[in-house]
Amino acid sequence: MSEYDYDELGLVAGLEIHQQLETATKLFCQCPTELREPEESSRTFTRYLHPTRSELGEIDEAALEESKVDREFEYLAYDSTCLVEEDDEPPHELDEEALETVLEIAQLMDMHPVDQANVMRKLVVDGSNTSGFQRSTLIATGGGIETSEGSVGIEDLLLEEESAQRVEETDDGVRYSLDRLGIPLVEIGTKPDIASPEQALEAAERIGMLLRSTGKVKRGLGTIRQDVNVSIAEGARVEIKGVQSLDDIDDIVRNEVGRQAELVDIREELEKREAAVGEGQDVSEVFEGTDSGVIAGALDSGGSVTAVPLYGFDGIVGREIAPDRRLGTELSDHAKRHGAGGIFHTDELPAYGVTEGEVDALRDAVGAGPEDAVAIVAADTDVAEAAIEAAAERAATALEGVPEETRGANDDGTTRYLRPLPGAARMYPETDVPPVEPDPSGVPEPELLTEKVERYQDEHDLGAGLAEQVAYGRRMPLFEDVVADGIDPTLAATTLESTLTELRRDDVPVENLERGHLETVLSMAEEGDLPNEGVPDLLSTLAREPDRTAEAAAEAAGLGGVDETEVRDAVVEVVERNESQVADEGMQAFSGLMGECMGALRGKADGDLVSELLREEIQKRT
Incomplete structure (x- = not known):
């Protein structure tokens, strides 16, 4: 459109x-x-x-x-x-x-x-x-x-x-x-x-x-x-x-x-066609022996087919009024509210097992000419009569233009009929609840998210992108609380936004992580009981086993921190194992060996410490 x-x-x-x-x-x-x-x-x-x-x-x-x-x-x-x-x-x-x-x-x-x-x-x-x-x-x-x-x-x-x-x-x-x-x-x-x-x-x-x-x-x-x-x-x-x-x-x-x-x-x-809407009537006889599964099913179960002539509506009922929705869809929406599966109309027939001969017979039965349309409903008799009446009422409204109504939003950006607009008679006093006098004097005015983004950059030295992620994210209140408790802002921000997002993409059920899990893990990392590199593994474990404590999960996974001597021993072992590479490349070997060192330590040591000790050991040998 x-x-x-x-x-x-x-x-x-x-x-x-x-x-x-x-x-x-x-x-x-x-x-x-x-x-x-x-x-x-x-x-x-x-x-x-x-x-x-x-x-x-x-x-x-x-x-x-x-x-x-x-x-x-x-x-x-x-x-x-x-x-x-x-x-x-x-x-x-x-x-x-x-x-x-x-x-x-x-x-x-x-x-x-x-x-x-x-x-x-x-x-x-x-x-x-x-x-x-x-x-x-x-x-x-x-x-x-x-x-x-x-x-x-x-x-x-x-x-x-x-x-x-x-x-x-x-x-x-x-x-x-x-x-x-x-x-x-x-x-x-x-x-x-x-x-x-x-x-x-x-x-x-x-x-x-x-x-x-x-x-x-x-x-x-x-x-x-x-x-x-x-x-x-x-x-x-x-x-x-x-x-x-x-x-x-x-x-x-x-x-x-x-x-x-x-x-x-x-x-x-x-208006130009001087269109009008006729009366609903039973046309079941027209469809005796029909090949239409929907209509035959209704008749075989004791139901009926009702029809309404729409004089001057030929070509109009099938006219598109929104993407993939036609005036006939509007009529169908009204019919469905009374239990019908929908309507058929002559702008789309013959189809659905309805033959051209049946369409001609249908027009004759209700007195519709070539410039007219006919809508039908096949269902239990009571349902069919109520549904065709509702469809006829909606068709009559088309003569007036756009009806005031309440509609429901569809996923594709279109809408469907729900009910008429409510009126003033809808509201009346609740006598079981006493009135209150709102007092805004003691209510603080919140800081806007746009202002938070600027503050996070200025006070916490976060990058613009990360600051915006945190401010607009679902865990913004948690970020504010843990930072106030002394957690490093960058550690808190990257964990709550980047780390959890990456884990979710890896199909880790992060929705199982409660506030207490996140607070404890961040506290362990801040106090040195858990290296920053071990945070993703521990969160992943807790997400899959939310009933375990963070401390127990860290111990079972061997994610507890190690002292500097153990880190240096692991670094020396990696450097000596790659002695010829270090001799040939010098400090250029750092990147490859860094990954190997972190793998050997399995997330037990802080990356900054590993980096510092690795540089020292390479320099000793070059």
Whole structure:
């Protein structure tokens, strides 16, 4: 899809950044915030969720549509799961550590804390919360960040509870894990000041840097999610949920602009054709004896084929509106929400075992001419009827242009339909949690990561590349702590960044290394109980055997330090064994012999000492 003139199209975009906080306990209970493996679950329970009316007696449209899909929600509980997480006990007071962290984040964006923070309930009936709602609290407003294309205002900052983790689809519904439910989450919403895909990416990167500057946010896949709101002048606001990678944001915006522009063109074309959407009807008789496996399978199991005529839609349903996605894909997304596998339509038929004769008969059955299209669904009768109705409703929306809706981000930078945009009826007060009065006076302002990079170069004499790796790395807080405890900064930086990266590339399970492992190994090296050259081997051993102590692993691997006499003896032996080479090459033999010496000492001696003694022994013989 070609690049668009975003100014001409009137692109307006905003971001919602959701970041998990690194706190000791969850937001409304004392349960730990560590993730668990589903296999560790000790029990399960199930729920069915239904929307409730707001304080004004209204029902949120998005929640109402979600509730039309009849699903059972199964939850995996653990030995750490409490009654709050199961929604069998009222929530406790707001976690103070989480509140302090979001106040730090607010300072970094020049935001203004509210006088009183009241917890609200946000209606959610997709099963991601056992209670049927998510608790959310407005903490600060105002503020902004700078990008190369201008300022981007920050609308609000909220403290929320994370949703349950979706594990898998089941025959009856969805299975969730409760380990993630309730982890404190900060949500940062920008104003719609973003005017290009590149600015959207830059703004997200800037906010991400500010969040990591606190040293109090979780790192890793799934700990940060970006939602993007996009619209063009003739389109509509679309909220795109769940962008996992920062690098995808510009593609998401670019593809959504293209999708809306194509939908606007489709609307104009349909207006010219005076297009309309007909009524759904049963066309099972058309496909008696069909060779289509999908259709025959539905009919043989007692199901039916339903169809809807789309007058004036010929060639439009199959029109591409985003990379590898067509208007027909949009219709299919809506049909799938009701249990159908998808739709067939005449812009792509004959195909999939459907013959040209069956296509002609289908058109005759629903009164469609050559300028029209027909969409069909083959499934259980109830599913087929609901699915074709949903597809017809989406086709009717194409006559109006771009629908306001919530969409999900796909891995390829495209999006799919999820549900309508939520409305004001979605939020109502939480009466079980007392309000709090945020006090930013005692909250320190964190040092920015960009400032850390400069400080690491100036104070610790790290190179620019290594300083940036450490500052932006996941183990930055550990680096700061061990250096404060007296560990050499260069040793700490190279170990936490370069060494661990190299071990990971060699398939060493470095994820098994805990903070205590790293602190002990660095301390052993600093105190001379372990040569620097032995650090990779010891970390590798501990990663594969994390239950062992660093001291025991070092002793078993023979990685303890040796004194200078033993080092000299090993060096002399290597030099004498290569006496003729030393005589012929002199100091030029140093490089080759150095490697041999280190191999003979098997990482037991510091490289600087070996180098010094080797030079002495070579000089004695030349």
